[in-house]
Amino acid sequence: MPIKKPRGVPDILPGETDRWQHLERVVRELAHVYGYQEIRTPIFEFTELFQRGVGEGTDIVAKEMYTFNDRRGRSLSLRPEGTAAVVRAFIENNMYTWPQPVKLYYIGPMFRYDRPQAGRYRQFHQFGAEVFGSTEPGVDAEVIELLLRFYKILGLKGLSLEISSVGCPECRKELTDSLVSYIRPQTAGLCKDCRDRVDRNPLRLLDCKEPGCKELLREAPTPLDFLCLSCSAHFAALRQELLALKISYNINPHMVRGLDYYTGTSFEVILPGIGAQSAIGAGGRYDNLVKTCGGPPTPGVGFAVGIERTLLALEEQGIEFSGDTQPGVFVVAVGEDAVRHALRILQALREAGIRADRDHANRGLKAQLKQAHRRGVKWVVIVGEEELSRGTAALRAMDTGEQVEVNESELIPRLRAWRA
Template sequence: MALSVQRPKGTQDALPSSIYKWHTVEQVVRDCAEQFGFREIRTPVFEETSLYIRSVGDTSDVVTKEMYTVSSKGDATFTLRPEGTAGVVRAMLENGVMNEGFPQKVYYIIPCFRHEKPQAGRLREFHQFGVEMFGTANPYADAEIIMLAKSVIDSCGLDGIALNINSIGCPECRKSYHAALKEYFYARRDELCPTCLERLEKNPMRILDCKSVVCSEIAKDAPVILDYLCSDCSEHFEKLKGILGDYGVEYKVNPRIVRGLDYYTRTVFEFISTDIGAQGTVCGGGRYDGLVRELGGQPTPALGFGLGLERLILTMEKQNKDFLVPKTCDIYFAPMGEKAAKKASLMTMELREDGYAAEFDIVGRGLKPQMRYADKIGAKFVCVLGDNELESGIVRIKNMRTGDQTEASLDAFKTAFVSLIINETFETEGLEDNLESLTEGLGLNNI
């Protein structure tokens, strides 16, 4: 019988069989962010709609086409967050974090929501790792943000990821650029899509970000922002390129990168892959020096990036990269009878307290079904407990990989088991050089 309820279009289920992939990338991004001195922040999954209109921009695709918005009592409207930066800025201002000194460096791992056509690498609910830095206009900060993104990509072992950078200037130098864009696109206005016709008057730079094939083709010959930068913005961009060169980072200057959100200024960048279908950007970000002031704070330079975790996982899968091996059951107790079940439960709980992954039969199955279950969950060892074992005080511990069995007394069971699990770990994972940390993690200090 078909299910009457299914997951919404454009969403995914992360099942136990594949959740280890999520654990891998989440651990990587946390480790990298904290290595660079960033601290985690968590904000609500929905905000007042006005926050996104003011920050993301009323001409952006996100605001005009993609937001999930609901009405509350009265005239209030709330929107599921389509991106992370605006909510973080609001939280930093509302809670006075901006008054604690600079730079402020935060990161987050969050679900985001956009109503768009689902395709490879693009979902309606997606998960984003993001970082934000507040309080410095120094191009070394731009380079640090880029290097953090690169650190994540390198830590995942990804190949064929190209860094593209650009500068889209400041509000002052964009005035003349906007005028040049209007003149160029106005001459071809009859070919533009309806959305870009509206953008032509309000924000012609948004035309450069249009996904329409026709508009994209027209935009190829449009004026280039780098020709219109003021001296300060040009100097900032040249310094950034020099720093990246000092770091030995390969990059491409791509004047067509403008990003899809209106708050960006000066530096913008993307890490682009050819392995994830139509949407090749794995990570993108840049500066947004005017956003804090726009949302009610003091003028504060700021920058950051967002990285899609689904896209990161998809790229790793396509390139056959390794994920963390999911933790499996260290030992499974197969009891036969009520007394044995009680003993098995106590032994299981004791081993769990010492940090082992231990299980016992809680269904009341026969021995064969229990052995099949132990094999299914990947148990390293199995210990069968019955009346004979309880009476003699001697049990056998079976290595499920080799089939070898080891006798142990119930009184000295833990010591015997620890020895077996250490030997098994050495043989299967080659951890001979990590004996000290391994024994500590396995709870030998508690024996």
């Protein structure tokens, strides 16, 4: 029995990887344009980091982590998200002594033990950006602008930006009480999940999809109703900044974040049409996280983009990338001497940076040409006994079938000229 891959961890095959590489190029180029530097953190950390950072009570930590002990019995976990690790690295490498703010981005795999479905996998990839050391609403706006610019460059259409503020811990205390006492008399009308939520996680009531619950909660108190003076001023300033940047948005008071570390600004980019999962990017402010993780009090704001979801959306919208990683030239040779000689030609082409390959199966001329055709190459260099004796090679254009005999010394210049 051949060994199969574990559940929910797709192979990304040649052809698809072209799309990935394109997206990764966009990410890097864009991040650098906005002044962000790449950070690479390990894909596993001490479990405690996520327990403290993401929050012990969150579903992600409580039931979705890949956790294991190492040989000395220390508990490690595959990272379920990116921010906690970046925060850890920020503290551990004394980045609070760097010129502030520190602007970082990352791209890489994350792991969550979830049931897979459309747009959700056990190993998935995120691109994220984080800014440390500034509470300026302008920074929140910049991060949002970067996020939206990313989708725009890729050519995605029909997305909407939803923003809100979940407030600081002080704002939230009153909110929870108020929400619970608002809904308590009406619990009978809620769906069974929501009846659970009332005690377990009341904020979740706000974003239930059930029409009945939505109706009951329409007038319910939201985080926005309980913002303290400074949170409220910050949110107002953010809206001003977005206005100045001509970024349109919806205020969604019912937006709830699943990670404990969020404070104040929170936002989501929504795109229908990729299955039940419609959030393709989300983020917010986390002004207490650095301190929670043992660093000096340092504000932060950032986002994460789901790469698979973004690729899914691109596919859904019929947006293709031209992946050009295939050889453009195929070297064909018949006869023992010619084959030996052709190997040197192939080597020279490759040294010149021309993507070139050859038949590796000892096929006849005809079959080699067939291979070349199937591989989709543009040019075939043919060397047989005749060409060998004349010091030439036949150069054949596969699209038109035109073929010319050229001196070997001309081969590389001509291929270069044609390629351009």
